[in-house]
Amino acid sequence: MRISVIGCGYLGAVHAACMAELGHDVVGIDIDAGKVASLSRGVAPFHEPGFDEVLERNVDAGRLRFSTDFADLADAQVHFIGVGTPQVENGYAADLTYVDAAIDSLVPHLGPHPDGPVLVVGKSTVPVGTAARLAEKVTPTGAHLVWNPEFLREGFAVQDTVSPDRIVYGLPGDPAAAEESRTVLDEVYTHLIHEQSIPRLTTDYATAELVKVAANSFLATKISFINAMAELCEATGADVTQLAEAIGHDDRIGSKFLRAGIGFGGGCLPKDIRAFMARAGELGVDQALTFLREVDSINDRRREHTVHLARTAVGGNLTGKRVAVLGAAFKPDSDDMRNSPALDIANTIAGAGAEVTITDPAAGRILARQRPDMTIAEDAYAASADADVVLLLTEWKQFKELDPARLKDAVANAWIIDGRNALDPATWREAGWTYTGIGRP
Numbered sequence: 001m002r003i004s005v006i007g008c009g010y011l012g013a014v015h016a017a018c019m020a021e022l023g024h025d026v027v028g029i030d031i032d033a034g035k036v037a038s039l040s041r042g043v044a045p046f047h048e049p050g051f052d053e054v055l056e057r058n059v060d061a062g063r064l065r066f067s068t069d070f071a072d073l074a075d076a077q078v079h080f081i082g083v084g085t086p087q088v089e090n091g092y093a094a095d096l097t098y099v100d101a102a103i104d105s106l107v108p109h110l111g112p113h114p115d116g117p118v119l120v121v122g123k124s125t126v127p128v129g130t131a132a133r134l135a136e137k138v139t140p141t142g143a144h145l146v147w148n149p150e151f152l153r154e155g156f157a158v159q160d161t162v163s164p165d166r167i168v169y170g171l172p173g174d175p176a177a178a179e180e181s182r183t184v185l186d187e188v189y190t191h192l193i194h195e196q197s198i199p200r201l202t203t204d205y206a207t208a209e210l211v212k213v214a215a216n217s218f219l220a221t222k223i224s225f226i227n228a229m230a231e232l233c234e235a236t237g238a239d240v241t242q243l244a245e246a247i248g249h250d251d252r253i254g255s256k257f258l259r260a261g262i263g264f265g266g267g268c269l270p271k272d273i274r275a276f277m278a279r280a281g282e283l284g285v286d287q288a289l290t291f292l293r294e295v296d297s298i299n300d301r302r303r304e305h306t307v308h309l310a311r312t313a314v315g316g317n318l319t320g321k322r323v324a325v326l327g328a329a330f331k332p333d334s335d336d337m338r339n340s341p342a343l344d345i346a347n348t349i350a351g352a353g354a355e356v357t358i359t360d361p362a363a364g365r366i367l368a369r370q371r372p373d374m375t376i377a378e379d380a381y382a383a384s385a386d387a388d389v390v391l392l393l394t395e396w397k398q399f400k401e402l403d404p405a406r407l408k409d410a411v412a413n414a415w416i417i418d419g420r421n422a423l424d425p426a427t428w429r430e431a432g433w434t435y436t437g438i439g440r441p
């Protein structure tokens, strides 16, 4: 099928490449000319394992191209919307400017298509009620609007796109339009539905929109729950990693997303729970989500606590102290630093007067360009030269495999704060380090 993907960021570029991988003829549209130029050359503009290969293969095969010109999508039958929905500058709500701009640019190109019904398929994460509003712009052209939320995780984006846990279609209220939409979208995802038997659920718009933010709220709650337990463990000398393992054996709880540490960040969980709270307020049901305020503040406390641990490690005053920060991305296998706990903590420590040297296997290159004020090192050993304390804040494989003896030779003071509970405390202590984890003795 002929497909367009509007918005070629972390979600859209991967979606475009994966749709081409499934055999479709795809054009990706983005207003960022630099990103389009890079993608057109088959070069990924961000770090995402496995994406480079899929991108290059499909660009070379002629199934995938990119453009800044909306006229280039006129041939497509299905148009995916994957533009950003960040937090507004002065509040918690989602900024829908980009979604509306994308739809406004697309609508003049919509009309009858020789291959059948035309679909506009929203993938961006939006407040409940958005699809119904946008349908009023799309439907007069004869096209149908579907909301098809995306659940991919960065670091696993390709795998999650070609083999998701589930597919959700939020369909139009009109039964004929719903049936046509379902048939066309089933054709797009035919491999996933028929070859892989991935569950495909059909709902109305509001349910599909809510499924997405409910899922992210649940995940954020699970992380803040275990971080709250870490606070209790710290107060009592208990070990949150053992606690998580023990409760995780209960299938009803499950062992995933119970890693205590410096908390969640990224371009999704933090802004999605806030936008959800803002939307609940607009709908007059803010009480239903007051627990998310607590989820958010437990998460914020983790960052403050980590700064406190660093201050304690250097004797109470960070001014003039040398601090090595291992990790800048919000999670490993990504170069994404949006709302990154690691970068936030590094900034706060630098703001307190410390000399911070930061290293990150993927985000380091971007930081070096964007932040001339920061000292960026090639690797953990270089970052730790003469350090008074070392902070492991993003659990990259490279950091989990560090040699404690070699690192000890580099530092001034062998004290490590393991913000992700990624290291074995006994190994590091045996090598002569003072080891501080999160919620573990």
Ligand SMILES: NC(=O)c1ccc[n+]([C@@H]2O[C@H](COP(=O)([O-])OP(=O)(O)OC[C@H]3O[C@@H](n4cnc5c(N)ncnc54)[C@H](O)[C@@H]3O)[C@@H](O)[C@H]2O)c1
Pocket (backbone or CB within 6 Å): 006, 007, 008, 009, 010, 011, 012, 029, 030, 031, 032, 035, 082, 083, 084, 085, 086, 098, 101, 102, 105, 123, 124, 125, 126, 150, 151, 152, 153, 154, 267, 268
């Ligand atoms: N990143 C993820 O892992 C992920 C996963 C699931 C859902 N989402 C949701 O997907 C959406 C996109 O997220 P992202 O992380 O890819 O954001 P992003 O900022 O990486 O990408 C958004 C892209 O849209 C482009 N854009 C903005 N306005 C445009 C317009 N009018 N026309 C064409 N392109 C335009 C931007 O230039 C940018 O390249 C958000 O709603 C997010 O919540 C993201």
Ligand SMILES: O=c1ccn([C@@H]2O[C@H](COP(=O)(O)OP(=O)(O)O[C@H]3O[C@H](CO)[C@@H](O)[C@H](O)[C@H]3O)[C@@H](O)[C@H]2O)c(=O)[nH]1
Pocket (backbone or CB within 6 Å): 125, 150, 151, 152, 153, 154, 155, 216, 219, 223, 256, 257, 258, 259, 260, 261, 262, 263, 264, 265, 266, 267, 268, 269, 272, 330, 331
């Ligand atoms: O036990 C855990 C698990 C995760 N995290 C942190 O939580 C954040 C988010 O991690 P993750 O959810 O793996 O990354 P994202 O790529 O942001 O993916 C989330 O956000 C996407 C965008 O909405 C959704 O599509 C995904 O399903 C959802 O997992 C990161 O900072 C992690 O370090 C923890 O602190 N402890």
